[in-house]
Amino acid sequence: MTSSGSAEDFPAFLPPTPTGVARAAELLRAGEVVALPTETVYGLAAHALDERAVRSLFAIKGRPLIDPLIVHGLDVNFFVNLAHFTPMARLLAETCWPGPLTMIVRKTSAVPLLVTAGRDTVALRAPAHPLMRAVLEACRLPLAAPSANPFGYLSPTRAEHVRTSFGGCVPWILDGGACALGLESTIIDVSDTSAPPRILRPGPITAEALAQILDCRVEIGPRESTPATGGLAAPGMLARHYSPRTPLELLESTQKPGSPPVGRRAAWVRLQRPKPKEATPNAVEVFWLSEDGNLAEAARGLYDLLRRLDMAGYAKIWCECAPESGLGLALNDRLRRAAGRGNS
Numbered sequence: 066m067t068s069s070g071s072a073e074d075f076p077a078f079l080p081p082t083p084t085g086v087a088r089a090a091e092l093l094r095a096g097e098v099v100a101l102p103t104e105t106v107y108g109l110a111a112h113a114l115d116e117r118a119v120r121s122l123f124a125i126k127g128r129p130l131i132d133p134l135i136v137h138g139l140d141v142n143f144f145v146n147l148a149h150f151t152p153m154a155r156l157l158a159e160t161c162w163p164g165p166l167t168m169i170v171r172k173t174s175a176v177p178l179l180v181t182a183g184r185d186t187v188a189l190r191a192p193a194h195p196l197m198r199a200v201l202e203a204c205r206l207p208l209a210a211p212s213a214n215p216f217g218y219l220s221p222t223r224a225e226h227v228r229t230s231f232g233g234c235v236p237w238i239l240d241g242g243a244c245a246l247g248l249e250s251t252i253i254d255v256s257d258t259s260a261p262p263r264i265l266r267p268g269p270i271t272a273e274a275l276a277q278i279l280d281c282r283v284e285i286g287p288r289e290s291t292p293a294t295g296g297l298a299a300p301g302m303l304a305r306h307y308s309p310r311t312p313l314e315l316l317e318s319t320q321k322p323g324s325p326p327v328g329r330r331a332a333w334v335r336l337q338r339p340k341p342k343e344a345t346p347n348a349v350e351v352f353w354l355s356e357d358g359n360l361a362e363a364a365r366g367l368y369d370l371l372r373r374l375d376m377a378g379y380a381k382i383w384c385e386c387a388p389e390s391g392l393g394l395a396l397n398d399r400l401r402r403a404a405g406r407g408n409s
Protein backbone atom coordinates (compact mmCIF):
# COMPACT_ATOMS: atom_id res chain seq x y z
CA MET A 66 0.00 0.00 0.00
CA THR A 67 1.34 3.40 -0.85
CA SER A 68 -0.93 5.55 1.24
CA SER A 69 -0.57 5.86 4.95
CA GLY A 70 -3.51 4.66 6.98
CA SER A 71 -4.30 1.90 9.40
CA ALA A 72 -5.51 -1.57 8.39
CA GLU A 73 -9.09 -0.75 9.35
CA ASP A 74 -9.14 2.04 6.74
CA PHE A 75 -9.05 -0.67 4.04
CA PRO A 76 -10.53 -1.55 1.71
CA ALA A 77 -11.23 2.02 0.63
CA PHE A 78 -14.05 2.52 -1.86
CA LEU A 79 -12.99 5.11 -4.44
CA PRO A 80 -16.01 7.11 -5.62
CA PRO A 81 -17.23 6.94 -9.26
CA THR A 82 -16.08 10.53 -9.84
CA PRO A 83 -13.14 12.20 -11.64
CA THR A 84 -11.33 12.25 -8.28
CA GLY A 85 -11.88 8.50 -7.77
CA VAL A 86 -10.76 7.75 -11.33
CA ALA A 87 -7.63 9.93 -10.98
CA ARG A 88 -6.72 8.18 -7.71
CA ALA A 89 -7.20 4.73 -9.26
CA ALA A 90 -5.00 5.71 -12.21
CA GLU A 91 -2.32 7.11 -9.93
CA LEU A 92 -2.26 3.90 -7.85
CA LEU A 93 -2.02 1.73 -10.97
CA ARG A 94 0.87 3.82 -12.28
CA ALA A 95 2.61 3.25 -8.94
CA GLY A 96 2.33 -0.53 -9.44
CA GLU A 97 -0.60 -1.11 -7.09
CA VAL A 98 -3.52 -3.47 -7.56
CA VAL A 99 -6.97 -1.80 -7.77
CA ALA A 100 -10.41 -3.42 -8.21
CA LEU A 101 -12.27 -1.79 -11.11
CA PRO A 102 -15.80 -2.20 -12.47
CA THR A 103 -16.36 -3.43 -16.02
CA GLU A 104 -19.63 -4.14 -17.81
CA THR A 105 -19.07 -7.89 -17.31
CA VAL A 106 -17.74 -8.36 -13.74
CA TYR A 107 -15.35 -6.48 -11.43
CA GLY A 108 -11.68 -6.92 -12.34
CA LEU A 109 -8.56 -6.86 -10.20
CA ALA A 110 -6.34 -4.57 -12.24
CA ALA A 111 -2.58 -4.06 -12.41
CA HIS A 112 -0.11 -2.58 -14.92
CA ALA A 113 0.27 -5.50 -17.36
CA LEU A 114 3.90 -4.71 -18.22
CA ASP A 115 5.02 -4.40 -14.60
CA GLU A 116 5.95 -7.94 -13.55
CA ARG A 117 6.03 -7.10 -9.87
CA ALA A 118 2.48 -5.71 -10.02
CA VAL A 119 1.30 -8.73 -12.01
CA ARG A 120 2.87 -11.10 -9.49
CA SER A 121 0.96 -9.47 -6.66
CA LEU A 122 -2.22 -9.86 -8.69
CA PHE A 123 -1.67 -13.62 -8.96
CA ALA A 124 -0.79 -13.80 -5.26
CA ILE A 125 -3.85 -11.87 -4.04
CA LYS A 126 -6.20 -14.03 -6.13
CA GLY A 127 -4.44 -17.29 -5.30
CA ARG A 128 -4.37 -17.79 -9.06
CA PRO A 129 -1.96 -20.39 -10.42
CA LEU A 130 0.71 -18.98 -12.73
CA ILE A 131 -0.44 -21.32 -15.52
CA ASP A 132 -3.67 -19.28 -15.90
CA PRO A 133 -3.06 -16.46 -18.41
CA LEU A 134 -4.53 -12.98 -17.84
CA ILE A 135 -6.68 -10.79 -20.05
CA VAL A 136 -5.08 -7.42 -20.91
CA HIS A 137 -7.44 -4.45 -21.13
CA GLY A 138 -7.08 -1.31 -23.22
CA LEU A 139 -9.10 1.35 -25.02
CA ASP A 140 -8.97 0.09 -28.63
CA VAL A 141 -6.77 -1.56 -31.26
CA ASN A 142 -4.37 1.41 -31.33
CA PHE A 143 -3.84 1.05 -27.60
CA PHE A 144 -2.51 -2.47 -28.22
CA VAL A 145 -0.33 -1.87 -31.32
CA ASN A 146 2.93 -2.57 -29.53
CA LEU A 147 1.58 -5.61 -27.74
CA ALA A 148 -0.05 -7.77 -30.40
CA HIS A 149 -0.48 -8.58 -34.08
CA PHE A 150 -3.99 -7.93 -35.39
CA THR A 151 -5.00 -10.05 -38.36
CA PRO A 152 -7.83 -8.76 -40.61
CA MET A 153 -10.22 -11.03 -38.69
CA ALA A 154 -9.10 -9.62 -35.35
CA ARG A 155 -9.51 -6.08 -36.72
CA LEU A 156 -13.01 -6.85 -37.92
CA LEU A 157 -13.97 -8.18 -34.49
CA ALA A 158 -12.48 -5.14 -32.79
CA GLU A 159 -14.35 -2.76 -35.12
CA THR A 160 -17.63 -4.58 -34.53
CA CYS A 161 -17.49 -5.62 -30.88
CA TRP A 162 -15.18 -3.16 -29.08
CA PRO A 163 -15.69 -1.56 -26.74
CA GLY A 164 -17.60 -4.48 -25.32
CA PRO A 165 -17.58 -7.93 -23.71
CA LEU A 166 -15.38 -9.69 -26.27
CA THR A 167 -11.88 -10.96 -25.48
CA MET A 168 -9.69 -11.93 -28.42
CA ILE A 169 -6.71 -14.26 -28.35
CA VAL A 170 -4.09 -12.95 -30.82
CA ARG A 171 -0.35 -13.38 -31.30
CA LYS A 172 1.69 -11.31 -28.86
CA THR A 173 4.87 -9.27 -29.29
CA SER A 174 7.87 -9.52 -26.97
CA ALA A 175 6.59 -6.47 -25.08
CA VAL A 176 4.07 -8.63 -23.20
CA PRO A 177 5.70 -10.49 -20.30
CA LEU A 178 5.38 -14.28 -20.47
CA LEU A 179 4.12 -14.07 -16.90
CA VAL A 180 0.93 -12.45 -18.25
CA THR A 181 0.34 -15.10 -20.92
CA ALA A 182 1.45 -18.08 -18.83
CA GLY A 183 4.26 -18.76 -21.28
CA ARG A 184 2.09 -18.64 -24.42
CA ASP A 185 2.99 -16.74 -27.57
CA THR A 186 -0.57 -15.43 -27.69
CA VAL A 187 -2.28 -12.80 -25.55
CA ALA A 188 -5.91 -12.21 -24.56
CA LEU A 189 -7.07 -8.64 -25.25
CA ARG A 190 -10.26 -6.74 -24.49
CA ALA A 191 -11.46 -3.15 -24.77
CA PRO A 192 -14.17 -2.88 -22.10
CA ALA A 193 -17.14 -0.53 -22.45
CA HIS A 194 -17.70 0.50 -18.84
CA PRO A 195 -17.28 4.30 -18.67
CA LEU A 196 -15.34 4.21 -15.37
CA MET A 197 -12.96 1.51 -16.61
CA ARG A 198 -12.42 3.53 -19.79
CA ALA A 199 -11.85 6.70 -17.80
CA VAL A 200 -9.17 4.92 -15.75
CA LEU A 201 -7.53 3.59 -18.95
CA GLU A 202 -7.59 7.14 -20.43
CA ALA A 203 -6.04 8.54 -17.27
CA CYS A 204 -3.28 5.97 -16.73
CA ARG A 205 -2.60 5.09 -20.41
CA LEU A 206 -1.41 1.64 -19.29
CA PRO A 207 -2.48 -1.80 -20.54
CA LEU A 208 -4.20 -3.35 -17.52
CA ALA A 209 -4.14 -7.03 -16.69
CA ALA A 210 -7.45 -7.57 -14.94
CA PRO A 211 -8.74 -11.02 -13.99
CA SER A 212 -12.06 -11.15 -12.17
CA ALA A 213 -11.77 -9.79 -8.63
CA ASN A 214 -12.59 -13.01 -6.79
CA PRO A 215 -10.45 -15.61 -5.04
CA PHE A 216 -9.43 -18.19 -7.65
CA GLY A 217 -12.24 -20.60 -8.43
CA TYR A 218 -14.99 -18.71 -6.58
CA LEU A 219 -18.00 -16.88 -8.05
CA SER A 220 -17.08 -13.70 -9.96
CA PRO A 221 -17.96 -10.35 -8.34
CA THR A 222 -20.65 -8.17 -9.87
CA ARG A 223 -20.76 -5.50 -7.13
CA ALA A 224 -18.04 -3.57 -5.27
CA GLU A 225 -19.32 -5.13 -2.06
CA HIS A 226 -18.56 -8.64 -3.39
CA VAL A 227 -14.89 -7.65 -3.75
CA ARG A 228 -14.78 -6.38 -0.18
CA THR A 229 -16.49 -9.49 1.18
CA SER A 230 -14.02 -11.79 -0.56
CA PHE A 231 -10.76 -9.96 0.08
CA GLY A 232 -11.21 -7.51 2.98
CA GLY A 233 -8.16 -5.27 3.19
CA CYS A 234 -6.06 -7.53 0.91
CA VAL A 235 -7.51 -5.52 -1.99
CA PRO A 236 -7.08 -2.04 -0.51
CA TRP A 237 -8.76 0.00 -3.26
CA ILE A 238 -12.06 -0.62 -5.02
CA LEU A 239 -13.46 1.83 -7.55
CA ASP A 240 -17.19 1.61 -6.88
CA GLY A 241 -19.17 1.47 -10.11
CA GLY A 242 -22.33 -0.11 -8.69
CA ALA A 243 -23.72 -3.34 -10.15
CA CYS A 244 -22.25 -4.67 -13.43
CA ALA A 245 -24.64 -4.37 -16.38
CA LEU A 246 -23.99 -7.84 -17.86
CA GLY A 247 -22.92 -9.95 -14.88
CA LEU A 248 -21.12 -12.72 -16.81
CA GLU A 249 -17.48 -12.82 -17.94
CA SER A 250 -16.59 -11.80 -21.50
CA THR A 251 -16.83 -14.13 -24.47
CA ILE A 252 -13.33 -15.38 -25.36
CA ILE A 253 -12.59 -16.08 -29.02
CA ASP A 254 -9.27 -17.43 -30.27
CA VAL A 255 -8.34 -15.94 -33.66
CA SER A 256 -4.60 -16.46 -33.28
CA ASP A 257 -4.31 -19.43 -35.62
CA THR A 258 -5.03 -18.23 -39.14
CA SER A 259 -4.96 -21.80 -40.47
CA ALA A 260 -7.88 -22.90 -38.23
CA PRO A 261 -11.45 -21.63 -37.83
CA PRO A 262 -11.95 -19.10 -35.03
CA ARG A 263 -12.86 -20.84 -31.78
CA ILE A 264 -14.92 -19.67 -28.82
CA LEU A 265 -12.98 -20.75 -25.73
CA ARG A 266 -15.53 -19.31 -23.30
CA PRO A 267 -19.12 -18.49 -24.27
CA GLY A 268 -20.28 -15.09 -23.02
CA PRO A 269 -22.48 -12.07 -23.65
CA ILE A 270 -21.49 -11.84 -27.34
CA THR A 271 -23.08 -15.00 -28.65
CA ALA A 272 -21.68 -17.66 -30.97
CA GLU A 273 -24.47 -16.85 -33.43
CA ALA A 274 -23.51 -13.14 -33.48
CA LEU A 275 -19.81 -13.95 -33.97
CA ALA A 276 -20.48 -16.36 -36.84
CA GLN A 277 -22.57 -13.65 -38.51
CA ILE A 278 -19.92 -10.95 -38.05
CA LEU A 279 -17.11 -13.19 -39.32
CA ASP A 280 -19.26 -14.86 -41.95
CA CYS A 281 -17.64 -18.22 -41.28
CA ARG A 282 -17.93 -21.31 -39.11
CA VAL A 283 -17.01 -20.65 -35.48
CA GLU A 284 -16.03 -23.60 -33.32
CA ILE A 285 -16.92 -23.82 -29.65
CA GLY A 286 -14.99 -25.45 -26.83
CA PRO A 287 -11.45 -25.64 -25.51
CA ARG A 288 -8.63 -26.48 -27.92
CA GLU A 289 -6.76 -29.70 -27.38
CA SER A 290 -4.17 -28.96 -24.68
CA THR A 291 -0.75 -28.09 -26.05
CA PRO A 292 2.76 -28.62 -24.65
CA ALA A 293 2.76 -24.90 -23.72
CA THR A 294 -0.03 -25.55 -21.22
CA GLY A 295 1.77 -28.54 -19.77
CA GLY A 296 -1.20 -30.69 -20.76
CA LEU A 297 -3.53 -28.64 -18.56
CA ALA A 298 -6.51 -26.75 -19.85
CA ALA A 299 -6.41 -23.04 -18.93
CA PRO A 300 -8.10 -22.77 -15.52
CA GLY A 301 -10.88 -20.51 -16.87
CA MET A 302 -11.82 -23.72 -18.66
CA LEU A 303 -11.53 -25.98 -15.63
CA ALA A 304 -14.46 -28.26 -14.93
CA ARG A 305 -14.85 -26.68 -11.50
CA HIS A 306 -14.65 -22.86 -11.48
CA TYR A 307 -16.90 -19.91 -10.68
CA SER A 308 -18.20 -22.10 -7.85
CA PRO A 309 -20.05 -21.50 -4.60
CA ARG A 310 -18.96 -23.54 -1.57
CA THR A 311 -22.46 -24.98 -1.18
CA PRO A 312 -22.94 -28.07 -3.40
CA LEU A 313 -24.78 -27.05 -6.56
CA GLU A 314 -26.65 -29.37 -8.89
CA LEU A 315 -28.22 -28.60 -12.26
CA LEU A 316 -31.75 -29.48 -13.26
CA GLU A 317 -33.44 -29.50 -16.65
CA SER A 318 -36.38 -27.09 -16.73
CA THR A 319 -38.79 -30.04 -16.45
CA GLN A 320 -37.00 -31.65 -13.46
CA LYS A 321 -37.83 -31.08 -9.80
CA PRO A 322 -35.34 -31.16 -6.92
CA GLY A 323 -35.37 -33.89 -4.29
CA SER A 324 -35.59 -33.14 -0.58
CA PRO A 325 -32.65 -31.85 1.50
CA PRO A 326 -31.37 -33.95 4.45
CA VAL A 327 -33.69 -33.90 7.47
CA GLY A 328 -33.46 -30.66 9.40
CA ARG A 329 -31.75 -28.75 6.55
CA ARG A 330 -33.08 -26.35 3.90
CA ALA A 331 -32.19 -26.19 0.21
CA ALA A 332 -32.57 -23.55 -2.50
CA TRP A 333 -34.03 -23.99 -5.99
CA VAL A 334 -33.00 -21.31 -8.48
CA ARG A 335 -35.40 -20.90 -11.42
CA LEU A 336 -34.91 -18.75 -14.50
CA GLN A 337 -38.44 -17.44 -14.31
CA ARG A 338 -41.05 -16.87 -11.59
CA PRO A 339 -42.86 -20.20 -11.17
CA LYS A 340 -46.62 -20.43 -11.70
CA PRO A 341 -48.55 -20.31 -8.38
CA LYS A 342 -49.75 -23.89 -8.74
CA GLU A 343 -46.27 -25.40 -9.27
CA ALA A 344 -45.44 -27.68 -6.34
CA THR A 345 -42.20 -27.35 -4.36
CA PRO A 346 -40.68 -30.20 -2.30
CA ASN A 347 -40.57 -29.77 1.48
CA ALA A 348 -37.84 -27.54 2.94
CA VAL A 349 -36.92 -26.23 -0.53
CA GLU A 350 -37.10 -22.46 -1.04
CA VAL A 351 -37.60 -21.15 -4.56
CA PHE A 352 -35.76 -18.15 -6.09
CA TRP A 353 -35.96 -16.80 -9.61
CA LEU A 354 -33.55 -14.77 -11.72
CA SER A 355 -36.13 -13.03 -13.89
CA GLU A 356 -39.92 -12.53 -13.75
CA ASP A 357 -40.37 -13.72 -17.32
CA GLY A 358 -37.25 -15.80 -18.04
CA ASN A 359 -35.29 -12.96 -19.67
CA LEU A 360 -31.78 -14.43 -19.99
CA ALA A 361 -29.93 -11.09 -19.91
CA GLU A 362 -31.64 -10.30 -16.60
CA ALA A 363 -30.87 -13.80 -15.34
CA ALA A 364 -27.18 -13.41 -16.25
CA ARG A 365 -27.01 -10.00 -14.54
CA GLY A 366 -28.26 -11.36 -11.22
CA LEU A 367 -26.83 -14.89 -11.24
CA TYR A 368 -23.59 -14.43 -9.26
CA ASP A 369 -25.17 -12.04 -6.78
CA LEU A 370 -27.93 -14.55 -6.00
CA LEU A 371 -25.52 -17.51 -5.79
CA ARG A 372 -23.29 -15.54 -3.41
CA ARG A 373 -26.26 -14.73 -1.17
CA LEU A 374 -27.43 -18.34 -1.19
CA ASP A 375 -23.88 -19.51 -0.48
CA MET A 376 -23.81 -17.40 2.69
CA ALA A 377 -27.28 -18.45 3.82
CA GLY A 378 -26.33 -21.96 4.97
CA TYR A 379 -28.40 -24.07 2.55
CA ALA A 380 -27.48 -27.76 2.36
CA LYS A 381 -27.73 -27.62 -1.42
CA ILE A 382 -28.50 -25.30 -4.32
CA TRP A 383 -30.45 -26.69 -7.28
CA CYS A 384 -30.30 -24.55 -10.39
CA GLU A 385 -32.37 -24.72 -13.55
CA CYS A 386 -30.50 -24.81 -16.89
CA ALA A 387 -31.17 -22.32 -19.70
CA PRO A 388 -31.88 -23.30 -23.34
CA GLU A 389 -28.59 -24.27 -25.07
CA SER A 390 -28.35 -21.32 -27.47
CA GLY A 391 -27.53 -17.58 -27.46
CA LEU A 392 -26.82 -16.27 -23.97
CA GLY A 393 -28.13 -19.58 -22.59
CA LEU A 394 -24.86 -21.17 -23.71
CA ALA A 395 -22.87 -18.82 -21.45
CA LEU A 396 -25.25 -19.22 -18.51
CA ASN A 397 -25.13 -23.02 -18.76
CA ASP A 398 -21.34 -22.99 -19.10
CA ARG A 399 -21.02 -21.07 -15.81
CA LEU A 400 -23.68 -23.19 -14.10
CA ARG A 401 -21.93 -26.41 -15.13
CA ARG A 402 -18.62 -25.10 -13.79
CA ALA A 403 -20.33 -23.94 -10.58
CA ALA A 404 -21.59 -27.51 -10.29
CA GLY A 405 -18.09 -28.83 -10.91
CA ARG A 406 -18.78 -30.54 -14.21
CA GLY A 407 -17.77 -27.82 -16.65
CA ASN A 408 -16.47 -29.90 -19.51
CA SER A 409 -19.15 -32.56 -19.40
Ligand code: AMP
Pocket residue numbers: 132133134135169181184186187188210211212249252265299300301302
Ligand atom coordinates in the same frame (compact mmCIF):
# COMPACT_ATOMS: atom_id res chain seq x y z
P1 AMP B 1 -10.51 -14.30 -16.37
O1 AMP B 1 -10.22 -15.11 -15.17
O2 AMP B 1 -11.97 -13.99 -16.56
O3 AMP B 1 -9.68 -13.10 -16.51
O4 AMP B 1 -10.24 -15.24 -17.63
C1 AMP B 1 -9.04 -15.37 -18.25
C2 AMP B 1 -9.11 -16.61 -19.06
O5 AMP B 1 -8.79 -16.28 -20.40
C3 AMP B 1 -8.05 -17.63 -18.69
O6 AMP B 1 -8.46 -18.42 -17.61
C4 AMP B 1 -7.90 -18.42 -19.95
O7 AMP B 1 -8.89 -19.41 -19.98
C5 AMP B 1 -8.20 -17.38 -21.04
N1 AMP B 1 -6.96 -16.92 -21.69
C6 AMP B 1 -6.24 -15.81 -21.38
N2 AMP B 1 -5.16 -15.72 -22.19
C7 AMP B 1 -5.20 -16.76 -23.01
C8 AMP B 1 -4.36 -17.22 -24.08
N3 AMP B 1 -3.28 -16.57 -24.45
N4 AMP B 1 -4.73 -18.37 -24.70
C9 AMP B 1 -5.84 -19.05 -24.33
N5 AMP B 1 -6.67 -18.66 -23.35
C10 AMP B 1 -6.35 -17.54 -22.68
Ligand code: MG
Pocket residue numbers: 211212220
Ligand atom coordinates in the same frame (compact mmCIF):
# COMPACT_ATOMS: atom_id res chain seq x y z
MG1 MG C 1 -11.99 -15.28 -13.45
